[in-house]
Amino acid sequence: MADNPTYDSTSIKILEGLEAVRKRPAMYIGSTGEMGLHHLVYEVVDNSVDEALAGHCTEINCVIHLDNSISIWDDGRGIPVDIHAGEGVSAAQVVLTKLHAGGKFDSNSYKVSGGLHGVGVSCVNALSEWLHLEIWRGGQTWEQDYRQGVPQAPLKATGKSGKKTGTKITFKADSTVMDTVEFNFDTISQRLRERAFLNKGLRINIADEREDPPKAHEFFYEGGIAEFIKHLNKGKQVLHEKPIYFEGERDMANDQGRVYMEIAFQYNDGYSETLFSFANNINTKDGGAHLTGFRTALTRTINWAGEQAGLFKDVKEKLSGDDVREGLTAVISVKLPQPQFEGQTKGKLNSDISGQVTQVINEKLQEYFDKNPAVMKRIVGKAIDAARAREAARKARDLTRRKGALDGVGLPGKLADCQEKDPTRCELFLVEGESAGGTAKGGRDRRYQAILPLRGKILNVEKARYDKMLGHEEIRCMITAMGTGIGKDDFDLAKLRYGKIIIMTDADVDGSHIRTLLLTFFYRHMQPLIDRGHVFVAQPPLFLIKKGKSEKYIKNEADFTKEILRRASDSISLEIEGKKVEGAEMRGFLASLDELVQATIRTERRMRDARVVEALLSQSLELDSRENFMEEANLLKLQELLNEVKLESKIVRDEEHSTYSLVFQDSTKAERVVGLELATSPEYRRTRALARAVAPLNKPPFFMVKDNGFREEVGDWRTLLARTKEEGTRDINVTRYKGLGEMNAEQLWDTTMNVEGRTLLRIDLKDLVETDEIFSTLMGDDVENRRKFIEENALDVRNLDI
Structure with missing residues (x-):
């Protein structure tokens, strides 16, 4: 695939202007809510993906910052920076200010593009409070700033980039236009993961600086969807080591072109089905013709193979689709011209290609089974076991259905039902233990709140087959109480008896375990309840503060700190350099100090030396931007501070990027670096920002003063906070x-229960892959994988009740 070697301003074509975007944003990005907000990110990412498709990009990075701005950068060619002949400004400015301006509207610059359906990065610029553009191209770094789509100055060269090439866009969505500007890490992660495994060899990283510690993922699937199957089955016992993978092409009806399809699947010893389908890189979460064709062919071919091998001697009837998909992990990806989707979200593919998909799978899978008879026998054997369990489950399900069939008759005896009959107004509390259940029954509003106490810990459905799950008493009680039935054939969301299902457990280890067991049950067997927003977790308060007859409940550690500092400001004031500091000013200063404590702890985890972190708090240092690290004198100032505390260090120059860094050894004799990489880390940036914020008042010694004349000298800010x-x-x-x-x-x-003052946490599914992996890790059979998860996350725990 040969690209035009002269990718410059002549490659940029302009289709239309940008005037209407801010007036009618929903027309361009679908909505001004969360979906539209994330669409802005996808537009920028898809530009980088197009560079990868053209063979010029191997890595994309995405970072959500503390202020809900976001940066996306790649190692592609960089947007052209020369002057566009038709516009008289840089080609980069044209791309950022003209709707549908780009290099994808002819067949020279890009042969393949996944972003042709989009509206361009200019739309992102128009809907941003501010946007910063940085381009590395031709050995130079180029930068430009925008406000609400308007350039603040021409694009200009700001330094050398060495051999580095690519584009970086940082923007903050405009809250005057968008209904929400808070990005969801999991939603973006899901999209980036899909882009990584649908584009072999492309590495995509995402990090969230708002988390403590920062949350991060790396997505890299060298083997494409077959590699992704291995990722999905990580930690699970698989029936065959290598995923079954094949691809094929077929002509579409009525000379509409050819459809290209990729299919990969692998069986594990679990009982649930994990399936992802895509059409032209779009996640068709509601399935469609390609998924129908896959399921039809899979059921037909496995039945055919079992019959040919004589494996059905003791089986009364053919295997059903549910039987052959038990323990299946599969990904189906099709690419076709002019795909037809159902609905605005493109969740279902309507193009008539099911026959073509069925043909390819029938042929390829039969051929695979002929060459791998041992794998075929294991797959058919698992499906036969599933068929036998299905019959046992049917009997158990019928029993459950009979018990709860008649409008409340046969409901569990321990269910304290409510009087209201309208499900949208009813709430069901699933309460840990008979004792707490009794308390909840005494405290509820019986008009619309029902209580179902659960004895002990329910069955871990991740490790249990369907029939065993339906034989568990507590699970049967929940199914009967909710009224929806269970299973693909019987579950009916319209029969749900309560609009809110609220999990209410203790704030200790056992309570967390029970909550996780319940969420595992809902995720694996009643996922539509979560999808439609019916499942919640109650948020009981963590603290009760009493003084005399007054009582105040506090829900978390952060609010507790605020309350304590508020009470302190009522009884004392501060004297700093002869100035009296009190009230809101004092509380704001102390709250920033408290946050600074947490930030320095995170930075110390990276540096492994408190002396370095203490030095980095100094306001005399200028070590915040890339330009600062291009001046050796700035590092010499830091070295002087470290010399004062007896820490040896050396200054090293990076010739390629014309920057300096300081190198020292931590307590374990490992080499640590204060350089440009550290300066871009979220913990460092937050530590330095907080240090600057408190600097005007952080001038010890401090004096704590009471109205009665009491005056206490405090020597440093940490002691002052304590x-x-x-x-x-x-x-x-x-x-x-x-x-x-x-x-x-x-x-x-x-x-906890009064609707007027309580807080409920709604359970949402933002990233299905991450969710599936967490449930498999925490609740599955792979002990080693679970141990590794605990080791990796143990140090991030702040408060642990045992």
């Missing part, structure tokens, strides 16, 4: 709750 917290907790009684049983019925109602 002493202030002590003052805030003086003369009050703090109760830290761990269990629901520690509250009486009135307290439980006031804090």
Whole structure:
């Protein structure tokens, strides 16, 4: 695939202007809500993916920043920077300010493009409060800033880039146009993962600086969808080591072109089906013709293979589709001209290609089974076991259905039902333990709140077959109480008896385990309840603060700190350099100090030396931007500070990027670097930003002053924060709750069940792949994988109740 070697301003074609985007954004990005917000990210990412498709990009990076701005950059060729003949400004400015301007509208610059359906990065620019463009091209770094789509100055060269090439766009969505500007990490991750495995060899990284510690994923699938199948089955026992993979092409009806298809699948010893389907790189989560063709061919071919091998001697009837898909992990990807989708979200493919998909799978899978008879026998054997279990499950399901068939008759005896008959107004609390259940029954509003106490820990359905699950008493009680039935044939969301299913467990290890078991059940067997927003987790308060007759409930650690600092500011003030600091100013200063403590802890984890972190808090240093690290004098200042605390270091120059860094050894004698990479890390940036924010008042010694004339000198900011917290907790009684049983019925109602004042956490599915992996890791059979997960995450735990 040969590209035009002269990718420059002449490659950029302009189709139309940008005037209407800010007035009618939904016309261009679908909505001004969360879907539209994330569409802005996809537009930028898809430009980088197109560079990869053209063979010029191997890595894409995405970082969500603390202020909900976001950066996306790649190692492609970089947007052309020369002057566009038709517009008189740089080609990059044309791309950023003209709707549908780009290099994909002829067949020279890009032979293949996945982003032709989009509206261009100019739309992103128009809907951004601000946007910063950085281009590395021709050995130079070029930069330009925009405000609401308007360039603030021409594109200009700001430094050398060495051999580095690519484009970086950082933007913050405009809150005056968008309904929400808060990005969801999991939603973006799902999209980026799909792009990575649909484009072999493309590495995509995403990080979220808002998390503590920062959350990050790396997506890289050298083997494409076959590699992705291995990822999905990681930690599971598979029936055959290598995924079954094949591809093929077929002519479409009525001379509409050819459809190209890729299919990969692998069986594991589990009981659930994991299936992803795509059409032209779009995730068709509602399936469609390609998925129908795959399922038809799979069922038909496995039945045919079993009959040919004589494996059905003891089987009364043919295997059903459910039987052959038990434990199946599959990905189907098709590419076709002019695909027809159903609905605005393109969730279902309507193009008539099911026959073509069925033909390819029939031929390729029969050929595979002929060459791999041992694998075929294992797959057919698992399907036969599933058929036998299906019959046992049918009997158990019929029993459950009979018990709950008649409008409340036969409901579980321990269910305290509500009086309201309208499901949209009803709530069902699934409560841990008979004792807490009794408290909840005493505290509820019986008009619309039902209580179902659960005894002990329910069955882990990740490890249990369908028939065993339906034989578990507590699970049968839940199914009967909710009224929806269970299973692909019987589940009916319209029969749900409660609009809200609320999990209410203790705030301890056992409570977390029970909550996870319940969520595993809902995810594996009643996923539509989560999809439609019916499943919630109650949020009981963590603290109760008492002083005399007054009581105040606090829901989390952050609010507890705020309350303590507020109380401290009522009884004391600060004197800093002779100036009195009190009230809101004092609380803001102390809150920033508290956040600075957490930020320095995170930076110390990276640097492994508190002396370095302490030095980096100095306001005399200029080590925040790339330009700062291009000046050796800035690193010499840091070296001087480290010399004062007896820490040896050396300064090293990076000739390729014309920058300097400081190198030292931590306590383990490992080499650590203060350089450009550290300066771009979220923990470093936040630490330095907070240090600057508190600098005007962070001038010890401090004096704590009370109205009675008491005056105490404090020598440093950490001691000041600790002493202030002590003052805030003086003369009050703090109760830290761990269990629901520690509250009486009135307290439980006031804090957790009363719709007027409670907080509920709604369970959403944002990233199906990540969700599936977490449930498999935490609840599956692979002990080693679970141990590794615990080791990797243990240090991030702040508070652990055992």
